[in-house]
Amino acid sequence: MKELLKILIDNKDWLFSGVGISVVVLFYTIIKETRQSKNKNEISVDNKPTEVDYEKMTQKEEENSPIRNVVRRFVMVYEVHGIAQTQIPFFIDKEFGLQLKDFKDEGSILHILNDDLIVWTCDKFGIQREWIEGTTNSIYPHVDYYKKVHAFIKDICTLDKSAIDVIAFKSEKLKLKENHRHCIVLLIRIPIDTLNSKIIYKYVPISTLWDWGYWRSRYQVKSIFYICEKLRINICGYDLRDKELLASGSCFPQKLMSKIPITVTWYPEDYIDLPSQSCQAKETEETPKIREYIKEQGYMDLLKDCEKKQKISSW
Template sequence: MIFGEIESFLSLVERVIKPFKKSDKTLQEFLSTRLVSVFEAHGVHRNQIPNIIGHGLTLHDVSSDEYLLEKLNNEVLASTCKLFGINRDWLDGSSKEVYPTYSFYKDPQKFSDFLSGLIAECGSENLEGVLLTVDKIDRGIESVLILQETLGHINNKPYFRYYICSGWVFSYWKSRGYIAASIAMCWKNQVYVRGLYLDTSTVSCYASGECLLDFGQDGIHFPYGVRWYPEDLVEQPDVYLKNVDPEENKFGLDAALSLWFQLKNQGFLDTGYPDGTVIKKFSEAREKLT
């Protein structure tokens, strides 16, 4: 009877502590699992990790999260973060922000310098972008320009690094002008940018840097969303003004057009392509508001 009670007690204790043991194991394995997810999200298969990162890793080491965990050290983690532009705190599990975010609101020259730096490092042929927005007036959400750098190729398939440029509230007239300037500078430097209208939660997540950009070897070629042409922000008044908050007495629309002319005169809206009657189109759009 006593032994039966002891056995029952031990069984009860085991059931109580088992979840904690499992949780502890999950926490221990989480770092290696997250590391693999980073590589695969940027176009590198698990089995290709040793070829990319080195540090003595073997195919056996990356064959499971448990084996990889035993080989992780600061050098491997730091190299991964540097290669893909990942926040180390996120990889360690102490932050929600996967990527650093870059804000160029009201500072087109800063974006120009940033873009020039990227081009100097990797060449414009290895850069492209996508501008994600919502197709409605919403002053509570930022748009995001994701720039994609092709770092190299594995078996003729590319792998990437991403740069998250945000801080622009797409429906706010002032943001609209500075977004247009950024797009123009991209096109002038042969960094081609596509546009997509997506749902609010997706755009917000990407704009905050808190979503792992899990595009794999497809890169930023989204299979969903409504496509549009960001370069039309620079050249087509109806696109430039679409979903801009008009505010009282159409102040927002008038201010957006005034900012367009200001940025045009400063040279920030030069796409490098002939613009023909663009100024005339925007002048006519402003006249219609009066």
């Protein structure tokens, strides 16, 4: 380094020339990069993972484990139904003997979470066990009523019809055009319990996409509207862009419905009422055909038979 400095002093005229300055800058850059590289190597050697680091890594792996995800999904089921984590032990059947301390964190929940508790939760909310266990993305089981209106009648007659709601979703104006594909999605909402005077609901998404542009599909969903009206079941309509996602059973209905900015936007019963019954009746030229279709399919006969054998139960 001293020899280099002596050479520079002896050649100071050349040093301050344009070429000299460039050479000095080049040497300075090389020396700087060499020192930085050396420092990095020293840091990588000196900063070997400590025992604390290994503990943090292990803890992070445990938090992201499939077992922990089961706990999170279990808690999520309750939270999306309006039940906070601190309220879960007071909502679950007393036969499980759960206490508030059992839900202080994920570790304590993991300690009490067993097969019976998961099964009870799934039955209570109509959730697929496989979703909680992380083996499927479908939260709800597949329930299809296309060409199965008879099955819908039988299922609906097992419920307390004065308490349930049937909700119909669309996303644009309905048109009687065979080449216009627009689907209706149905959702059944059932009260299952109360918590601090708040009603807790169970949801049954119907997988069927009722194509309004196809006469058979439209006749079937209109028949369901008519049956609900005859049973005095509350049926209401909303506009929802993501209605197909709801039908897929891969999301919680509450989350989608919370995004609806306004209340009821249309009334399904308008599409099965006669002009003499309502001044809001729509598509009235088709209504007599719907009534005849209902009679031909034997829906009303089945409905009367089901009412005779009716037993109130959960879905």
